[in-house]
Amino acid sequence: MECKSSCVSKDLVGINSPIEALQNHLLLDSIDGVRAIGICGMGGIGKTTLAMVLYDQISHRFSASCFIDDISKIYRLHDGPLDAQKQILLQTLGIEHHQICNRYSLFYRKAFKLEKTISSNYQNLAYEILNYAKGLPLAIKVLGSFLFGRNVTECKSALARLRQIPDKDVMDVLQLSFDGLEETEKEIFLHIACFFNSWSENYVNNILNCCGFYVDIGLRVLIDKSLISINYSEIKMHYLLEELGRKIVQENSSKEQRKWSRLWSKKQLYNVAMESMEKHVEAIVLNDEVDYKERVYWNVEHLSKMSSLRLLIIKYGWNILPCSLSNELRYLEWYRYPFKYLPSSFHANELVQLILNWSNIKQLWKNKKVL
Incomplete structure (x- = not known):
């Protein structure tokens, strides 16, 4: 079934290099057989977008193809595996036209609708927005949509408010990673979010071990799930993940x-x-x-x-x-x-x-x- 997706954005930035890497891993031109590839990382960094663009580029090479962008949501809200199987049959057998159109963790130029540059009045504001989002594509998309059509004063006011009350859509995506943790791992995550972001790894490890956490295993899980990283012997957590952790504590x-x-x-x-x-x-x-x-x-x-x-x-x-x-x-x-x-x-x-x-x-x- 030839892919006729019309929903893949034409103005994606920095997509070519990771797409090329994914194609190389799939070895499509070398051998026959079944291959699977995983794309891992924290919510909102563009995993679904990468998969969809890759699908859009290679699906025409196969006699049947199917794309489902949120299998976990189908399991939670519908009939579990049965509903997923129905979607696969619908797309692969062509029983019913099912155009692929999905939501993206994804950067559209929502705020300014421009291809190249923005006016000098908005230049500093744009830097502030990008600094707030800390490179998270989903955050840039949601914030851009929210700020579109507003003047500089309104944008600054809105950004100040967002810093106090993080956008719910962004937090919902990020919380999916947190919800999948075991209780001890959640406690370690919340301790880092509330207290220890950018602190020395050895120093934090000692504190958490003293408090009775299995920190060696717990930190490894958080790293594997891209909830933290270790840079130059410091524990680093994305600014928005830190906000998520503090938000969870404050909501409780x-x-x-x-x-x-x-x-x-x-x-x-x-x-x-x-x-x-x-x-x-x-x-x-x-x-x-x-x-x-x-x-x-x-x-x-x-x-x-x-x-x-x-x-x-x-x-x-x-x-x-x-x-x-x-x-x-x-x-x-x-x-x-x-x-x-x-x-x-x-x-x-x-x-x-x-x-x-x-x-x-x-x-x-x-x-x-x-x-």
Whole structure:
């Protein structure tokens, strides 16, 4: 069946090289037989688009052909394998005309509808949009569609809003990769998204191991699923995936029964205190540098109520005044700890690592302590 797809975009950018690589792997001109090829990567980078363009170019060489762009969706929303089989039969046997027309993870010039250049008034804005999307084709397409026809002021306002409320279509695509993880892998992903993006691999591995995660296996899974990468010994996560992780945590904290499992900002500390939800907090990493005049002094009772806290890292100008620490703590790192002793009520039975650089500590406890 000759492919007569009219929905493949004619203005794709950078498509020729990966298409040529795929054709070389298929060895279409060398031997007979059945061949399969996989295209892997995180949601939105253009896997479906590559497959569709390749199909468009080679399907005419076969007596029958079929293209289904979202088999997982068919399984979820229709009759599972039966519905997929029906589509294959319809396309390959020609029982019914079934033109291939699919949605693309895909860059169209939606925002400006131009082939070459844009006006100087929009030049800086275009750079901001591309910087926000961080090279993700799906994000560029969705943002471009949203911003089309708006003036510079409206575009800037819309982009500022999108940074606060990520576009739902983009997040839905990215979340597919997250939903396929096991629970431990999800926890590692969320820890990296909330706290550890662009941190040293060895440093993060040590923290996560102290917290009881199987980090060697977990990180390998995240790398294989293109949810993170390791560059120059640093853990890197795409900006939009970081937004996804934080969005998941914040959504879990926005219902009637808020959990606030992870905290990474002054505002979140205040929200937890206002709602008296300290008991659900499992991890705090306060890494943002705070101006001397804005140093945070947190009421002693709030930290004392965090009975489930397993990870606590405090850096820079944060000053939290504790009367107790969670006995569930496994990793405690507190730069410039302001006191001479740890709280006497703190029983470090679960503690794996303690780091108190540049602190005022004289000895761990004022009185004798049985460990």
